[in-house]
Every structure is written in structure tokens, then in C-alpha cells.
Amino acid sequence: MRPLRIPFIQNTLAWVLAAWMRFCFATIRWTHQNEGAAEAVWKQGGGVLAVFWHSRIGLSPACWPLDRATPAKALISLSADGEFIAKAVARQGFPAVRGSSTNKDKAKAAKGGTQALRDGLKQLKVGGLAITPDGPRGPVRQMAEGLPMLAKISGAPALFIGLSCNPAIRLNSWDKAVLPLPFGKGAIVWDAADYPEGAEMADVVAAWTERLNAVEAEADAITGLKRV
Incomplete structure (x- = not known):
């Protein structure tokens, strides 16, 4: 049995990770770029999609100030690893919407993805939804x-978020995930967009991929974190 499938181990590691992240976030010197885009979206209220690549999920709570940002939930996969991440993120004020379209069992994948879509749309009627559009397994x-x-x-705006810190831990995972280290340099870069009326889905995917890459690259340039 994999350790993360054992509830006690899962809960303990989630608590440790959440505590470590809070400590690091408090000691990192943060630079905020184009924060006005985020503030304008939060001021409107209602639904908003908080978007960052999967490798930066360990930094994501730093970009969402609970005292003024739209209350949000995080879309987390149905895997055992997803459950662990969901618990760590929930300890920092982000309850999870569970679901994923990536699963070896296609029937279960379809069911989980459909339910996640329903739950995500329901959440977007009242608040924010954090999503990693290359997760849970890439590319x-x-x-x-x-x-x-x-x-x-939903008609909700997308808020693209580039997150970076240096120094950082690079996990040997499929996405080379970044975890924070304390007393370093951090950066959060924002960009916002609405779905263009009448646009083809493939064109929006290409344009939004470029914009999300741009804010992450800018954040890495600020901190000096090497891109991989």
C-alpha cells in the first residue's frame, strides 16, 4: 500500500506541509506585479477562475489574500496524491472541489470529470475556483x-497567476513542482481575461497558454528561478 493512501500519514503530512508553507510565505520578500488586475476582479465579486500551472500549486496560497480576495475553492484531482494536496491546501483556507478527467479507468474518469465540471460551475456562481489547466498529470x-x-x-473571468520563489525545492515529479524555502525572494504576477465572444476553443487555448506562460516566466525572471 502506498503511504499516502493511509489516512493517518496523509493527514500528518498535509498538516506538516501546510505549516511549512505558512512559515515560508511569511518570511519570503514578495514582489507583486500588475496586482491591480486581481484587485479589480476581486472588487467585482462573483465567480473568478484563479489559474496557475500545476508546478506552482505549492506556492498558490500566497497569491490569494483571504481578507480581500474572492472566497475560493480549489479543483483537486481524485487521486490519493490529490487528496493529500487537497488537505494541505484546505488548511490554508481553500476547500477542494474534487475531480479529474485523467484516470486509467475511463468510466471513472468521465464520471469524475463531469461531476467536477458541475461542482466547478456551481462554485463559480458564488466565488472563485482555483484550477491548474495542465493537471493532474500533464503534459x-x-x-x-x-x-x-x-x-x-460560466462567464467568469480568468485570472492568470505567475508564481515564483528563489531559493526553492524542485520535486522529482512530472511537473518538477516548486516548493518554497524561507527567507528568499518571491514574485506574483497577474493577468486577466474574459472568454472572447464567438472565439474558437482551440484559439483561446493557444492564447491563454501563452499568457499563463508569460506571467510565470516574468515571475521567474524577478526571482531568478531557473525555468525547466
């Missing part, structure tokens, strides 16, 4: 259609 920085589809159906 890295390749956006699936789920994000623009949610934006098109």
Missing part, C-alpha cells in the same frame, strides 16, 4: 480545454 504547461470551457459556460 507540462499544456492547457486542456476544461479551463476555457468553464470560462465560456
